Amino acid sequence: KLLVADSTLGKAIKEKFSFDCIANSSVQDLMRVIRSQADSLLQIDEKELAAMRIGLAHRYEKNIDKPDRDCRDLVFYVKPLRNSVPLLKKIPCKC
Structure with missing residues (x-):
C-alpha cells in the first residue's frame, strides 16, 4: 500500500499503476x-x-490537472533521495 497526501492523486496512481x-x-x-x-x-542543508x-510546489502547481505527470515528477525527485538516504532504502518502492 502507498500513502498519499491527496485522495485524487491516490485514485490516479491506482488507475495507472494498480497500487x-x-x-x-x-x-x-x-x-x-x-x-x-x-x-x-x-541530512540536507536547510537552504537546499x-x-x-x-521546486516541488511550483511543479505541482503547474501540473495540477495532470496526475500522470505528477507521478513521474514524484519519482524523479524521490529516486535520488532514495539512493542517498539509508532510511528510504528500507521502504519498498517501484521506481
Missing part, C-alpha cells in the same frame, strides 16, 4: 511529522531543502 493508496488524516499527520523532521532525517520544497 492500493491510502489518503486519510493519519497520513496527513505522518507527512506533517516527516516534513517537520526532514532536515535531520535527510527549502529550494527543493519550492
Whole structure:
C-alpha cells in the first residue's frame, strides 16, 4: 500500500499503476511529522531543502490537472533521495 497526501492523486496512481493508496488524516499527520523532521532525517542543508520544497510546489502547481505527470515528477525527485538516504532504502518502492 502507498500513502498519499491527496485522495485524487491516490485514485490516479491506482488507475495507472494498480497500487492500493491510502489518503486519510493519519497520513496527513505522518507527512506533517516527516516534513517537520526532514532536515535531520535527510541530512540536507536547510537552504537546499527549502529550494527543493519550492521546486516541488511550483511543479505541482503547474501540473495540477495532470496526475500522470505528477507521478513521474514524484519519482524523479524521490529516486535520488532514495539512493542517498539509508532510511528510504528500507521502504519498498517501484521506481
